[in-house]
Amino acid sequence: MDNWILKSANVLSNEQQQELTVAPDEVKVKVAYVLASNFDAVLYSGDGGVRYPKTIGRFAVGRVTEAGAECYGVERNTRVLLQPTRPCGKCLSCKTGKDDECSSPAIAGRDFDGFLRDFVVCKYTEVSPIPDSVTDIEALCTEAVALAESVYDKLDLPAGSRVAVIGCNFAGNIIAQVLQYHKLIPIVIDSSAPALEKARACGIYYSFAADDDLTENLNEATSGRLCDASVYTTCSRLDPALTMRVLAEGKCAVLAGFAPINFNVPARELCDKNATLTTVMTGYGYTDTALNILVHDAINTDVFEKEILTDFDPNAVYKTLSDINTARKGKMTIFKLIL
Numbered sequence: 001m002d003n004w005i006l007k008s009a010n011v012l013s014n015e016q017q018q019e020l021t022v023a024p025d026e027v028k029v030k031v032a033y034v035l036a037s038n039f040d041a042v043l044y045s046g047d048g049g050v051r052y053p054k055t056i057g058r059f060a061v062g063r064v065t066e067a068g069a070e071c072y073g074v075e076r077n078t079r080v081l082l083q084p085t086r087p088c089g090k091c092l093s094c095k096t097g098k099d100d101e102c103s104s105p106a107i108a109g110r111d112f113d114g115f116l117r118d119f120v121v122c123k124y125t126e127v128s129p130i131p132d133s134v135t136d137i138e139a140l141c142t143e144a145v146a147l148a149e150s151v152y153d154k155l156d157l158p159a160g161s162r163v164a165v166i167g168c169n170f171a172g173n174i175i176a177q178v179l180q181y182h183k184l185i186p187i188v189i190d191s192s193a194p195a196l197e198k199a200r201a202c203g204i205y206y207s208f209a210a211d212d213d214l215t216e217n218l219n220e221a222t223s224g225r226l227c228d229a230s231v232y233t234t235c236s237r238l239d240p241a242l243t244m245r246v247l248a249e250g251k252c253a254v255l256a257g258f259a260p261i262n263f264n265v266p267a268r269e270l271c272d273k274n275a276t277l278t279t280v281m282t283g284y285g286y287t288d289t290a291l292n293i294l295v296h297d298a299i300n301t302d303v304f305e306k307e308i309l310t311d312f313d314p315n316a317v318y319k320t321l322s323d324i325n326t327a328r329k330g331k332m333t334i335f336k337l338i339l
Helices: 038-045 142-155 170-181 193-201 214-222 267-272 287-295 314-322
Strands: 004-008 011-014 026-036 059-067 079-082 119-123 127-129 162-166 185-190 206-209 227-233 247-256 276-280 305-309 331-336
Touching: 011 314, 026 079, 026 314, 038 314, 059 119, 127 287, 142 170, 142 247, 142 276, 142 287, 162 170, 162 214, 170 185, 170 193, 170 227, 185 193, 185 214, 193 206, 206 214, 314 331
Parallel strands: 162 185, 162 227, 185 206, 227 247, 247 276, 305 331
Antiparallel strands: 004 011, 026 059, 026 119, 026 331, 059 079, 079 127
16 A cells, blocks of 8 residues: 655655554545645655655545444545645644634644545544535645635625736636636736636636736726735745735735745835735635535636646656746646556
């Protein structure tokens, strides 16, 4: 049984997994697909605060092969999403029994073992059944949709508000789609023409290149008022100063994404515009909402190129994803573990 363990920076080792037993409130899941993410690549490169050794893999789906006697709503053969975040158990909310308000959720692959392995045993509350109308590949997008829902919640804007989404990578595209689903008006900005084409294919009307014409295009789209909020996707590699440049006076900017990439926030412009800044790095607490959105076909996942690997070396994949010059504008690289 395969188990890909991050032993140190840039060293993933496949070690045979020991037989796993199931407690009454636990399920055993045969992992089917794992989505290779920029977050995992950051951990692989030695950043991100992981303590070795750790099984890598943040986003995964599978099928329940065993369910304990005290598991409710989950039974053998159920397709499930493995929850990529869990309550930390250390913050004030967790210690007072308010796990759903955890201020610092633990993340798979960094704070607890991830899912790039044949089998996972966990609490039955740490998996979510996948509705029949949602495919396994679509379900791998759940956390990105949940992240977008968290962004929307934090913005708390009325319908018709204009929101700049800077960076139309996988997460940025889904954020723009979710904002539009909630009747906000996303304005996608990117330096990649194919990424902008994907946004337009998803019905995002305002999709602008990050070039010399951006200011004019933005003024036209907002009638010169600039944006009511801006969302900077952390793996976009675009100029973070755009986050403030597109923002109207006294509005909110959000840094959103899964990977903790280092960059400089334009503090002077933040202060000059009297703006507020917040971050969203997980979709914790929004999984059910995200699955409901996928059930209603509100998100177009067909635009993403999908590379499904059955014979793979994760070291090569994560090394490629770790390369700062590598642009993955809406590409899903997926490890298939069930053949």
